[in-house]
Structures are given as structure tokens and as C-alpha cells.
Amino acid sequence: MIQQIVKLARALDRHKTSYFLGLVTYSILSSSVSIITALMISTILNALDGKDMNTVILLCLQFMLIIIALCTITPITQYWYGKSVKTVMNSIRLRVFRHMEKLPVTYYENNHSGDSLSRITNDLQTMENAYAGEAQTLVSLLANGTISAIIMFYLDWRFAIAMIALGFASTYVNTRYAKPMRKISAEIQEKSSVQLERLSNLVAGTQVSRTFQMVDGMNGKYQETTGMLAQLSMLRAKKNAYLTGTNYLLLWINNGGAFIIGAFMMFNGQISIGSLLGVILLLENVTNLFRNLGMFWSNVQTALAGADRVFELLAHDPESDRYPANVREEAASSATKDSMIELRDVSFAYQQGKNTLDRVNLLVGRGQVVALVGPSGGGKSTIMKLLLGFYPFAAGDIRVEGRSFADYTLEELREKMAYVSQEPYLFDGTIESNIRYGKMDATDEEVMEAARAAYAHDFIMEQPEGYETLVGERGVRLSGGQKQRIAIARAILKNAPILLLDEATSALDTDSEIAVQRGIERLMEGKTTIAIAHRLSTIEKADLIVVIDRGTIVEQGKHEELLAAGKVYSGLHQIQKQALDELIQGTA
Ligand SMILES: Nc1ncnc2c1ncn2[C@@H]1O[C@H](COP(=O)(O)OP(=O)(O)OP(=O)(O)O)[C@@H](O)[C@H]1O
Numbered sequence: 307m308i309q310q311i312v313k314l315a316r317a318l319d320r321h322k323t324s325y326f327l328g329l330v331t332y333s334i335l336s337s338s339v340s341i342i343t344a345l346m347i348s349t350i351l352n353a354l355d356g357k358d359m360n361t362v363i364l365l366c367l368q369f370m371l372i373i374i375a376l377c378t379i380t381p382i383t384q385y386w387y388g389k390s391v392k393t394v395m396n397s398i399r400l401r402v403f404r405h406m407e408k409l410p411v412t413y414y415e416n417n418h419s420g421d422s423l424s425r426i427t428n429d430l431q432t433m434e435n436a437y438a439g440e441a442q443t444l445v446s447l448l449a450n451g452t453i454s455a456i457i458m459f460y461l462d463w464r465f466a467i468a469m470i471a472l473g474f475a476s477t478y479v480n481t482r483y484a485k486p487m488r489k490i491s492a493e494i495q496e497k498s499s500v501q502l503e504r505l506s507n508l509v510a511g512t513q514v515s516r517t518f519q520m521v522d523g524m525n526g527k528y529q530e531t532t533g534m535l536a537q538l539s540m541l542r543a544k545k546n547a548y549l550t551g552t553n554y555l556l557l558w559i560n561n562g563g564a565f566i567i568g569a570f571m572m573f574n575g576q577i578s579i580g581s582l583l584g585v586i587l588l589l590e591n592v593t594n595l596f597r598n599l600g601m602f603w604s605n606v607q608t609a610l611a612g613a614d615r616v617f618e619l620l621a622h623d624p625e626s627d628r629y630p631a632n633v634r635e636e637a638a639s640s641a642t643k644d645s646m647i648e649l650r651d652v653s654f655a656y657q658q659g660k661n662t663l664d665r666v667n668l669l670v671g672r673g674q675v676v677a678l679v680g681p682s683g684g685g686k687s688t689i690m691k692l693l694l695g696f697y698p699f700a701a702g703d704i705r706v707e708g709r710s711f712a713d714y715t716l717e718e719l720r721e722k723m724a725y726v727s728q729e730p731y732l733f734d735g736t737i738e739s740n741i742r743y744g745k746m747d748a749t750d751e752e753v754m755e756a757a758r759a760a761y762a763h764d765f766i767m768e769q770p771e772g773y774e775t776l777v778g779e780r781g782v783r784l785s786g787g788q789k790q791r792i793a794i795a796r797a798i799l800k801n802a803p804i805l806l807l808d809e810a811t812s813a814l815d816t817d818s819e820i821a822v823q824r825g826i827e828r829l830m831e832g833k834t835t836i837a838i839a840h841r842l843s844t845i846e847k848a849d850l851i852v853v854i855d856r857g858t859i860v861e862q863g864k865h866e867e868l869l870a871a872g873k874v875y876s877g878l879h880q881i882q883k884q885a886l887d888e889l890i891q892g893t894a
Pocket of ligand 1: 415656657662680682683684685686687688689
């Protein structure tokens with residue numbers, strides 16, 4: 307608990323002073339009304355008791371001034387405090403977002419997107435409650451209770467001791483509720499994130515779920531999580547209700563005790579009416595401290611459970627800037643200067659002990675086109691992902707322009723590469739902005755030039771708003787071929803020396819296919835290309851064909867050489883050619 311509060315305080319960062327200033331002043335001022343009222347009643351009654359009218363008038367004037375000052379300053383501190391909370395949360399939100407941008411690809415592979423969304427929405431919201439509601443409650447309770455207790459001791463110490471003893475009983479009862487409450491709150495946060503995961507599955511996969519009539523199954527799963535969430539929330543509400551009931555009982559025990567002791571002391575002339583009323587009014591603040599401290603304890607658990615999940619995300623190591631130095635030293639000694647890309651004995655495993663790539667060696671000369679082919683699951687995409695620096699490899703080295711991967715930062719490496727994936731990802735926005743991601747400072751003319759080279763300009767101009775047409779989430783408002791051409795235009799604009807191309811497996815209609823193919827040819831001009839190739843034309847024209855099966859290169863060479871060898875490639879080629887012939891016959 308203390309650790310978490312320290313973490314919350316640290317997360318305030320440079321806004322610490324402003325936040326604490328706002329928190330303390332606003333909490334004290336906003337809760338001081340009851341103390342001032344008690345003091346006013348007590349002192350004025352005592353003055354009235356002594357029939358001292360001058361003092362009564364003076365006291366009334368003094369209290370009026372205090373009240374005017376409070377009415378002016380309290381709203382200012384309230385605004386200041388609210389503003390600091392929003393500033394703090396804004397900076398934490400940005401920090402979380404930036405951290406999420408830097409998290410390694412593996413993080414997103416191992417965690418559902420709904421979980422990440424839940425952390426940046428639900429959990430950050432409960433964290434805000436800790437900074438806003440809970441922190442203010444704590445400071446108000448402590449300040450109000452302590453100041454009231456001091457005044458009570460000053461008015462009558464015996465009475466004060468009796469009251470505080472009663473108060474301790476309430477705290478004990480309340481703290482007993484805290485631990486289970488925290489456990490329930492943590493479970494609720496977790497289940498909320500599962501609920502969001504299921505919801506995002508439904509939204510993202512809506513076409514598939516409708517086509518495969520999965521709606522009932524998905525409904526069932528969603529209902530199951532919602533049901534669990536409702537049960538947990540009811541359990542928390544039940545425990546809270548018990549706590550409230552117990553607290554009411556304790557409050558009346560305290561009040562009853564105060565009444566009996568006060569009446570007895572007054573009867574014996576040991577306390578004046580003003581002091582008695584003052585103490586009784588202040589007593590509420592002290593019992594509030596004990597009673598609500600317990601309630602606070604249990605409420606703060608919810609906020610801390612949310613903050614925990616945010617800190618957990620922030621504690622996850624970001625993608626490292628570059629690969630470790632031990633790889634660099636080993637590689638530097640044997641660098642090959644004239645190659646563009648070189649893989650030397652590269653091994654890699656997604657799961658420990660099970661190599662997905664095993665001692666892969668590959669040499670790609672400047673300006674060459676290399677086609678990666680082979681059975682599904684052989685490791686072609688994994689080679690691409692390693693080149694893009696998504697995972698550190700376990701052994702061996704990759705060199706780009708003769709320099710080891712370890713000599714580059716990942717940013718520098720990615721700068722040298724353009725990647726066109728099988729299913730291009732378009733961001734929600736305009737066609738123009740989607741192309742511009744290739745080079746953020748490109749001129750409009752450059753963007754258009756890239757679109758022309760990608761054979762996309764004509765179809766863009768046919769859209770209702772041309773380059774300003776919105777593509778929709780993931781580009782849903784465009785056809786597969788149009789999306790591919792926009793992705794090609796983006797890569798052309800980037801103009802990186804290395805092109806990583808993952809060709810689409812599904813053929814487009816003839817016109818679209820020709821346009822995409824031409825676009826790709828323009829994109830490949832003057833570049834070193836590694837392509838996961840499915841089109842026979844790309845494969846046959848490649849300078850080098852590399853056949854990958856079960857994580858190793860089983861064959862490499864030119865098309866004719868490999869055909870003549872009559873091994874794996876010629877078999878694959880035969881199957882592919884047959885499929886193509888059947889397709890052509892079918893459409894004839
Ligand atoms: N993120 C991942 N985590 C764990 N295993 C993975 C991951 N990505 C791929 N694999 C596994 O690694 C192996 C190689 O996959 P990869 O995607 O590189 O094959 P591929 O040759 O590109 O296949 P395809 O032609 O079907 O796209 C497969 O067995 C696959 O299940």
C-alpha cells in the first residue's frame with residue numbers, strides 16, 4: 307500500500323509541487339467550515355453566557371471576515387487543484403501512450419488489444435480517482451480530524467480522550483474490510499479488461515462472426531464475462547453496504563457516549579454550555595476521521611488496483627534501442643563490405659528451445675531481387691520480421707551494407723527499409739495522409755507523384771473527394787487492390803534503399819492485379835528487394851530464389867538452375883503452375 311502511494315507520488319513528476327499545493331489548500335479550506343462553525347458557536351455562546359456584548363459583536367465581525375475570506379479563496383484553490391489533477395493525468399496519459407508506442411512487438415502479440423485499451427481507459431480513470439477524490443478525502447479527513455482533536459483537547463481533555471477511544475474501535479472494524487475489498491476491485495479491473503477484449507473481438511471481427519453465424523457463441527462469452535463482472539460488483543456493493551451499516555452503528559455509539567459523558571460533566575459544573583456544544587460539534591470531525599479513514603482505505607483499494615495495472619504496463623521494458631554489444635563484437639571481425647544484406651548463421655526462436663530459424667545464411671547483393679519461397683510456416687515472414695528489428699535473434703548476425711545490426715539503432719535500420727505487407731494497414735484518415743506516412747515532410751506534389759508511380763492516382767481522382775477521401779478504419783471503404791496501391795505509394799514516397807515485400811496470396815481481378823504489379827515494379831526500381839513471393843512472375847525474374855522449409859534454407863539459386871536441379875523448388879513450381887493453369891481455364 308505504502309509502496310503504491312509512493313509510486314503514485316513519483317508519477318506526479320514535475321507537477322508534484324503544484325499538485326500538493328492545490329490538494330492541501332483545497333482539502334483544508336473546503337473542510338474547515340465545520341471547525342469554524344463549532345468555534346463560532348462555542349466562543350459566541352461562552353461570551354453570551356458571560357453577558358459580554360462587546361466581545362459578542364467583535365467575534366461576529368471576526369467570523370464574518372473569515373467567512374468572506376473562505377468564500378473567496380476556496381473556489382480559487384478548488385480550480386487550482388482540479389487543474390493540477392487534469393495536468394498530471396494528461397501527462398501520465400501521454401507517458402502511457404508513448405510507452406505503448408515503444409513496447410516491443412512481442413508485447414502486443416502476447417496481450418490482447420482489449421487489455422491495452424482497458425489500461426489506457428478504465429485503469430487510468432480509476433487512477434485519476436486516486437489523485438482527485440481519494441487523495442482529497444484523505445487530506446480533508448486528516449486535517450479536519452487532527453485540528454478538531456487539538457481544539458477538543460484544548461476545550462476539555464478528559465472528554466476528548468473518551469471520544470477518541472471510541473473512535474479507535476471504528477477504525478479497527480473498517481480496516482478489516484480493506485483487504486478483501488482490494489482483491490475484489492483488482493478482479494473487477496481484470497474482468498473489465500476481458501470484457502473490453504471480447505467487445506473489440508466483436509467489433510473487429512464483425513464480418514467473420516456474421517458470416518460464420520458466430521453471434522450466439524460470442525454473445526454467450528460476452529454474457530459470461532458481464533455476468534461475472536456483475537457478480538463481483540454486487541459482492542463489492544454488499545461488502546460496502548455492510549461497512550456502511552456497521553459505521554452507522556458505530557457513529558451512534560460514539561454520539562450516545564458523547565451525550566452521556568457530556569450531560570454528566572455539565573451536571574457537575576465541569577464544562578460550560580459553549581464548550582460542550584463546541585466539543586460535540588467537533589466530535590463529528592474526529593469520528594469522521596476514524597470512520598471514514600476505514601472507508602477511504604477500502605475505496606482507495608479500487609483506485610490502487612487500477613493504478614497497479616497502469617504501473618505494470620509502464621514497468622514493461624520498451625523495445626531496446628539496438629541489439630546487444632556481444633553480437634556486435636562477434637560480427638565486426640568478419641563483416642562483408644560489398645553486400646547489402648547478409649544473414650550469418652542466424653538462429654531465432656519464438657519459444658525457448660524450439661528454433662523457428664536455424665543457422666540461416668543469406669547474401670543479398672546491392673540492387674538484387676531475392677524471392678523467398680517455401681511451404682507455409684517455413685519461416686519466411688520471420689526473416690522479414692527479424693530484418694525489421696521486431697525481435698532480437700538468438701545467435702548469428704545480420705549485416706546491412708557491411709555493418710552489423712548491432713552498429714545501428716533500430717530507428718536507423720527501419721529508416722533504410724520500406725515494408726509492404728500482404729494486407730496493407732491503412733490508418734483512419736484521408737488517402738493523402740495515408741500516403742504521407744512514408745515521408746511526413748513530403749510536398750503535395752511528391753505525394754501525388756508517388757501515387758502516380760503506384761498506379762493509384764487515377765482511382766484516387768475518381769473518389770468523391772480525391773486525395774481528401776476518408777478511407778475508414780483499416781481502409782474498409784477501399785477495395786483490396788486500392789489499399790495495396792496506397793501502401794505501395796507510401797513505400798515509394800519513403801524511397802528507402804531496401805524493400806521488404808510480402809506479396810498477397812490472393813489474386814486480384816485482372817485490372818487491379820496489373821495495376822498493383824506495375825506499381826510494385828516501379829517500387830522495386832533501384833532497390834534491394836527481399837520478397838515473400840507468390841506471383842510466378844516475381845519468382846521467375848528474381849536474381850536469387852531461396853527455398854525455406856522448417857527454418858532452414860534448403861535450396862537457393864536462379865529459376866532455371868533450381869528447375870534443372872529437380873528438387874524442392876521444381877516441385878513447388880509445378881504445383882503453383884498447375885494451380886495457375888486451372889485458374890486460367892476456369893475463367894476462360
Ligand atoms: N509471433 C509468433 N509467436 C510464436 N510463433 C510464431 C509467431 N509467428 C510465427 N510463428 C511460428 O513460426 C513459424 C514460422 O512462421 P512464419 O510466419 O515465419 O512462416 P511463413 O513461412 O512466413 O508462413 P506463410 O507462408 O504461411 O506465411 C510457424 O510455425 C509459426 O507458427
